[in-house]
Amino acid sequence: MRLGQTTDTLDAEGRVLETRTYIPPDRAQVLKALEGFTGAIMQQPPAYSALKVAGVPSYKLARQGKAEPLKPRAVTISSIELQAFDDPFLSLAVRCSKGVYIRTLCADLGEVLQAGAHLTKLVRTRSGRFTIDHAVTLDRLAALVADNTLDQALVSMDEALADMPSIALNELEAGRILHGNSVPWLGEASITGSPMLRIHDSSGKLLALGKQVRGDIRPELVFS
Known part of the structure; x- marks a missing residue:
């Protein structure tokens, strides 16, 4: 200044x-x-x-x-x-x-x-958990696109949202979530009050983002 x-x-x-x-x-x-x-x-x-x-x-x-x-x-x-x-x-x-x-x-x-x-x-040197060291210049992105290696600069959604709490569901629960339905949740009380959480299946795949509502896990955004 x-x-x-x-x-x-x-x-x-x-x-x-x-x-x-x-x-x-x-x-x-x-x-x-x-x-x-x-x-x-x-x-x-x-x-x-x-x-x-x-x-x-x-x-x-x-x-x-x-x-x-x-x-x-x-x-x-x-x-x-x-x-x-x-x-x-x-x-x-x-x-x-x-x-x-x-x-x-x-x-x-x-x-x-x-x-x-x-x-x-x-x-801006930091935003959330990402620092300026994670940044990629436009020239670098253009070069990666030209080489068909853009994936080198991509961050998975799961990694980008790693600050959110997460839960893992069994096969039956995961199926309900994928169809937009809520499932009962009697697991960790620590997710109570969290605005959003990551929902995984038993293999660790990210299925959806959701909320805990009155003892249920309700999906807000489902990934097909």
């Missing part, structure tokens, strides 16, 4: 709104300011976002000069690490929940430091 300059989109692609003269903060001041953005906080989404206002994406209204302030939302920022600071540029590593706008974080931090700021670069 860059201190001393604000934009309408809160990032480097936007129109510069203001260039400020400010007293450069020291590292201790930046660290102190960051403390106010960790934990459960309320954050106002930027006008240039895909959130809808009366059914219209906010960014479309913003482009027409009709943007309306969006309601602040509860989000969680688990940690913020100051990786580099060479005024006017700061580099942060943020671990956060879904719904966090890093553009807004940068802009808000700039205001706390009385300098103004905008985002200059954003790299």
Whole structure:
């Protein structure tokens, strides 16, 4: 991010709104300011976002000069690490929940430091259990397609959903699930309260995604 300059989109692609003269903060001041953005906080989404206002994406209204302030939302920022600071540029590593706008974080931090700021670069290094090391470039994908070896880059659905709890059913139960029917479940209580779970047959094949509902396992999405 860059201190001393604000934009309408809160990032480097936007129109510069203001260039400020400010007293450069020291590292201790930046660290102190960051403390106010960790934990459960309320954050106002930027006008240039895909959130809808009366059914219209906010960014479309913003482009027409009709943007309306969006309601602040509860989000969680688990940690913020100051990786580099060479005024006017700061580099942060943020671990956060879904719904966090890093553009807004940068802009808000700039205001706390009385300098103004905008985002200059954003790299998502992790999403759930997948890190940037799992990523594949478009050039690499094109090469795999050309060589008919695209499967080298594919992740199975079971692996992609490995954070979900799973259960294994016998042949009779599996047959009912494959036909969209619920089955009684007297197994592990640990799956109670889980929003979704993976349903396997006795051989370990993924059959469906489902929920536990009043003692039954109900399929929500069945794979033929």
